[in-house]
Amino acid sequence: MADIVLDKVGKKYPDGFEAVKELNLEIADGEFMILVGPSGCGKSTALNMIAGLEDITSGELRIGGEVVNQKAPRDRDIAMVFQSYALYPHMTVRDNIAFALKLAKRPKEEIDAKVNEAAGILDLQNHLDRKPANLSGGQRQRVAMGRAIVRNPKAFLMDEPLSNLDAKLRVQMRAEVARIQNRLNTTTVYVTHDQTEAMTLGDRVAIMLHGELQQVDSPMNLYNSPRNLFVAGFIGSPGMNFLPATIEGGVAKLPMVDVKLPQEVADRIGRVEPGKKLIAGVRPEDFEDASNVAAETKGRGTTFKTTFDLVEAMGAEYYVHFGVKAEQLESSQVDDLLQDQGGVSETTAEGEAVVVARLSAESRAKTGEPTEVWLDATKLHFFDADSGKSLTAA
Amino acid sequence: MEYSRNQKILWALGTVVVLFYALIPVVWIISLSLKDPTTIGDQNFFPREYTLDNYDSVFEGGLGFNRALINSIGIAIITTLLALALASMAAYAITRLEFPGKTLILAGALAISMFPAISIVGGLFNVWRNIGLYDTWPGLILPYLSFALPLSIYTLSAFFREIPWDLEKAAQMDGATGMQAFRKVILPLAMPGVFTAGILAFIVAWNDFLFANVLTATDAARTAPVALSYFRGASQFQDPSGAIAAGAVVVTIPILIMVLIFQRRIVSGLTAGAVKG
Numbered sequence: 001m002a003d004i005v006l007d008k009v010g011k012k013y014p015d016g017f018e019a020v021k022e023l024n025l026e027i028a029d030g031e032f033m034i035l036v037g038p039s040g041c042g043k044s045t046a047l048n049m050i051a052g053l054e055d056i057t058s059g060e061l062r063i064g065g066e067v068v069n070q071k072a073p074r075d076r077d078i079a080m081v082f083q084s085y086a087l088y089p090h091m092t093v094r095d096n097i098a099f100a101l102k103l104a105k106r107p108k109e110e111i112d113a114k115v116n117e118a119a120g121i122l123d124l125q126n127h128l129d130r131k132p133a134n135l136s137g138g139q140r141q142r143v144a145m146g147r148a149i150v151r152n153p154k155a156f157l158m159d160e161p162l163s164n165l166d167a168k169l170r171v172q173m174r175a176e177v178a179r180i181q182n183r184l185n186t187t188t189v190y191v192t193h194d195q196t197e198a199m200t201l202g203d204r205v206a207i208m209l210h211g212e213l214q215q216v217d218s219p220m221n222l223y224n225s226p227r228n229l230f231v232a233g234f235i236g237s238p239g240m241n242f243l244p245a246t247i248e249g250g251v252a253k254l255p256m257v258d259v260k261l262p263q264e265v266a267d268r269i270g271r272v273e274p275g276k277k278l279i280a281g282v283r284p285e286d287f288e289d290a291s292n293v294a295a296e297t298k299g300r301g302t303t304f305k306t307t308f309d310l311v312e313a314m315g316a317e318y319y320v321h322f323g324v325k326a327e328q329l330e331s332s333q334v335d336d337l338l339q340d341q342g343g344v345s346e347t348t349a350e351g352e353a354v355v356v357a358r359l360s361a362e363s364r365a366k367t368g369e370p371t372e373v374w375l376d377a378t379k380l381h382f383f384d385a386d387s388g389k390s391l392t393a394a
Numbered sequence: 395m396e397y398s399r400n401q402k403i404l405w406a407l408g409t410v411v412v413l414f415y416a417l418i419p420v421v422w423i424i425s426l427s428l429k430d431p432t433t434i435g436d437q438n439f440f441p442r443e444y445t446l447d448n449y450d451s452v453f454e455g456g457l458g459f460n461r462a463l464i465n466s467i468g469i470a471i472i473t474t475l476l477a478l479a480l481a482s483m484a485a486y487a488i489t490r491l492e493f494p495g496k497t498l499i500l501a502g503a504l505a506i507s508m509f510p511a512i513s514i515v516g517g518l519f520n521v522w523r524n525i526g527l528y529d530t531w532p533g534l535i536l537p538y539l540s541f542a543l544p545l546s547i548y549t550l551s552a553f554f555r556e557i558p559w560d561l562e563k564a565a566q567m568d569g570a571t572g573m574q575a576f577r578k579v580i581l582p583l584a585m586p587g588v589f590t591a592g593i594l595a596f597i598v599a600w601n602d603f604l605f606a607n608v609l610t611a612t613d614a615a616r617t618a619p620v621a622l623s624y625f626r627g628a629s630q631f632q633d634p635s636g637a638i639a640a641g642a643v644v645v646t647i648p649i650l651i652m653v654l655i656f657q658r659r660i661v662s663g664l665t666a667g668a669v670k671g
Contacts, residue, residue: 073566074567074571080563080567086558087564088579090582090583100568104569
């Protein structure tokens with residue numbers, strides 16, 4: 001077991017493309033670190049550089065205090081789980097799991113014992129003599145995990161290990177991965193593009209975009225105080241609502257309502273030029289049906305009237321969509337977010353921007369009926385429209 | 395898909411025509427080889443009397459056919475093994491590595507395999523006589539290799555390309571050296587390709603007449619196809635066609651055996667289950 005330190009690690013391809021730019025990341029011993037970001041953000045390249053499958057162009061990579069830039073993958077003592085599983089199809093499950101130990105020329109009894117132990121952890125005892133072709137997707141995934149854990153390496157690297165599973169199995173395996181990591185307490189670097197996996201699995205999450213690290217923090221800190229627009233929009237589902245805004249004299253002008261900012265929010269933002277273009281971010285759960293808000297909390301926010309054009313009942317809560325007359329947001333990070341979500345921003349029939357709110361199940365929300373909605377002003381986020389930087393982050 | 399009656403009839407008809415076209419010469423040769431030397435010109439498609447005399451005379455020894463068969467088998471097998479060993483490594487490098495001139499090598503390989511043999515055989519004859527390769531096994535193996543190698547490289551690189559690269563990365567992560575990853579993971583998966591390339595290389599060496607005819611003089615290296623052409627009748631009035639036909643049938647047998655043995659290995663789907671399909 002060991003810590004992994006990336007010190008200004010960069011990757012530049014011969015054609016001049018910079019996949020990873022000066023990545024600084026310290027992964028503590030036993031920590032579960034998630035690298036997350038949209039496709040092409042450099043997260044897999046970063047992982048491959050840690051693995052040794054790609055050369056490091058600049059900077060230094062240390063595993064357990066030792067610089068390993070020039071070391072071949074086999075000398076780094078780390079195991080990797082591939083997105084495609086990469087099981088050896090001509091070997092049985094047992095041989096697949098034992099392959100690394102056999103290469104290391106361990107005694108046969110030790111190999112058998114370790115393979116059986118790994119098979120026990122992963123519930124594969126009954127499949128040891130089958131070939132990968134005869135296994136289900138979930139079983140193949142577990143064999144890939146088994147191949148990694150049997151070696152007891154310094155670190156696990158996982159490259160989107162769950163993305164080939166169907167939704168239900170993915171949730172199940174996600175819990176299993178977390179349990180195994182917890183049990184073995186091995187340093188783990190896990191790459192995913194799925195923010196749910198990132199939030200649920202990681203001790204800490206590193207968000208990347210265009211080869212640059214955006215923010216590293218615990219899932220809750222990322223969620224509550226994102227450092228920029230991209231992080232704010234990437235983490236959370238449904239995502240944060242972004243609206244154009246200006247702040248003048250302690251009052252934020254949002255498209256649907258003017259909000260008097262609470263003192264602590266105003267203090268954190270500091271002085272803002274009147275009329276400067278900002279982007280306000282509101283999480284769906286920071287809205288509430290005004291009739292369900294207790295009198296003592298109501299003072300923390302503002303209410304406004306709107307008409308829902310879509311109400312989705314989820315059982316435990318409602319997701320309601322309503323339109324807001326707002327000009328198009330002009331920010332490169334918002335564009336990046338849109339691209340990640342499929343490239344089309346949601347608009348209402350009248351071409352208004354859509355805001356998604358999460359209301360409690362007691363709400364009487366109905367499509368097409370005017371409703372009073374409350375907005376929690378203490379939870380508002382503000383971002384500089386040009387740079388995308390958060391003004392509210394701690 | 396369901397075929398209608400007419401389609402089935404057409405299919406059957408087509409199959410019969412193709413089979414007829416392909417097999418008539420073979421049946422003819424077999425029939426000739428079973429005829430008595432005196433009835434060889436009786437213009438019957440099937441022999442009136444079956445006899446194995448022709449086969450006996452082929453192997454009798456006076457014709458040098460036994461020695462030629464040994465030469466043929468030895469030269470073809472050595473060519474095949476060398477071609478496979480070199481081609482599998484070359485093809486692996488070509489598919490897995492980025493290096494300048496990669497496409498040039500592949501294009502060059504293809505060009506060489508298309509090169510007309512007749513245009514080099516004359517020069518080769520002179521060179522071989524000067525450096526002592528004339529009428530030796532290596533003297534034939536070398537030119538065969540130069541035709542079998544490009545073919546094998548081309549075939550094998552197509553097969554290697556189908557193997558997911560993740561497998562090799564996984565092997566590296568599991569602690570394998572480049573050579574171990576190649577031998578223990580990549581090569582076993584490319585076996586169908588190796589056998590395909592092997593058969594092609596074997597056929598190149600086995601079927602050649604031109605080089606073997608020009609570059610050999612005695613039993614030391616003369617191969618079976620050339621030996622066949624030297625067959626003479628027992629007297630100058632006897633037609634050696636029966637013996638030639640028998641020799642031709644014998645020459646076909648090793649190829650048949652090769653294909654029958656290896657066709658079971660040339661199965662696709664060996665990589666099934668490596669990565670999520």
